[in-house]
Amino acid sequence: MSKAKVLYNxxxxxxxxxxxxxxxxxxxxxxxxxxxxxxxNVSIYLDYTIKSAQxxxxxxxxxxxxxxxxxxxxxxxxxxxxxxxxxxxxxxxxEKAKSLIKNSNQIESVFILNExxxxxxxxxxxxxxxxxxxxxxxxxxxxxxxxIDACWNVLKPGGRLYIKDLFKxxxxxxxxxxxxxxxxxxxxxxxxxxxxxxxEVLDKIRSKGFVLNFVKIPEVDLSTFEHLKISNxxxxxxxxxxxxxxxxxxxxxxxxxxxxxxxxxxxxxDMHLYxxxx
Ligand SMILES: C[S@@+](CC[C@H](N)C(=O)[O-])C[C@H]1O[C@@H](n2cnc3c(N)ncnc32)[C@H](O)[C@@H]1O
Numbered sequence: 001m002s003k004a005k006v007l008y009n010x011x012x013x014x015x016x017x018x019x020x021x022x023x024x025x026x027x028x029x030x031x032x033x034x035x036x037x038x039x040x041n042v043s044i045y046l047d048y049t050i051k052s053a054q055x056x057x058x059x060x061x062x063x064x065x066x067x068x069x070x071x072x073x074x075x076x077x078x079x080x081x082x083x084x085x086x087x088x089x090x091x092x093x094x095e096k097a098k099s100l101i102k103n104s105n106q107i108e109s110v111f112i113l114n115e116x117x118x119x120x121x122x123x124x125x126x127x128x129x130x131x132x133x134x135x136x137x138x139x140x141x142x143x144x145x146x147x148i149d150a151c152w153n154v155l156k157p158g159g160r161l162y163i164k165d166l167f168k169x170x171x172x173x174x175x176x177x178x179x180x181x182x183x184x185x186x187x188x189x190x191x192x193x194x195x196x197x198x199x200e201v202l203d204k205i206r207s208k209g210f211v212l213n214f215v216k217i218p219e220v221d222l223s224t225f226e227h228l229k230i231s232n233x234x235x236x237x238x239x240x241x242x243x244x245x246x247x248x249x250x251x252x253x254x255x256x257x258x259x260x261x262x263x264x265x266x267x268x269x270d271m272h273l274y275x276x277x278x
Contacts (some may be wrong), residue, residue: 010143018192019090029234032070036231037255039224053162059130064117065137069097076109087115121153133162155262166253167198183252190241210260
């Protein structure tokens with residue numbers, strides 16, 4: 001197989017079929033926001049996202065893996081003058097997103113495309129976004145390095161990459177790690193996911209030249225946290241990724257946010273200037 005072919009041989013077709021088949025089920029249980037880590041009142045989580053990703057008035061954002069644009073519409077309603085380009089691999093989701101955008105009067109702020117996020121630097125203008133964000137969508141990629149390259153290409157100097165996702169947990173106990181790996185494989189198979197390895201993602205982000213601003217667990221007040229009840233309901237109702245035995249079960253993932261900035265000076269010898277120009 002040629003090198004170019006390997007590069008583009010990603011998981012997108014399978015993800016597309018998965019969401020075309022199951023979006024109705026997701027919406028029935030999750031509503032318009034298809035995220036597992038959330039608060040009971042999901043608006044609290046979306047407000048937190050606005051704060052944490054530092055979405056600001058007048059910014060131009062790219063929502064990579066947007067679902068039916070539930071989050072994008074909320075952000076447009078709550079941050080003035082933002083423009084969000086949003087893409088999903090699923091045409092079923094893209095159609096639903098169009099209705100949601102229209103019904104919420106956000107047609108001048110949110111723009112949906114049925115596109116593969118690996119191709120954002122072919123589809124959208126280069127160096128034109130203040131922030132590219134992924135809300136529990138990055139982990140569907142099995143070409144994560146190429147995806148981070150594409151994000152770099154569409155970000156303005158000074159623009160941010162924001163990823164909220166699940167990452168494989170680590171244990172220094174060999175047996176525990178084996179179980180974590182097994183349970184992650186089951187989740188990957190059920191959801192067409194490739195649960196990211198945090199260290200690999202951070203290595204790529206840093207070697208690309210991004211300034212890593214933070215990695216952290218989303219800081220929501222525990223009393224508002226939803227405790228993954230919706231995800232469990234979804235699994236039990238539709239038999240997708242259902243946990244069949246709690247024997248030897250080990251919680252396999254960490255939910256984390258990564259926030260990184262493309263330096264204004266794209267030159268390693270000028271890196272110190274990044275902090276002066278901020
Ligand atoms: C768990 S859902 C999250 C949706 C949305 N971010 C939200 O918070 O409601 C994952 C999303 O990633 C999208 N996705 C996965 N792989 C993609 C790809 N290669 N290109 C575009 N979107 C993709 C799916 O279509 C789906 O919309």
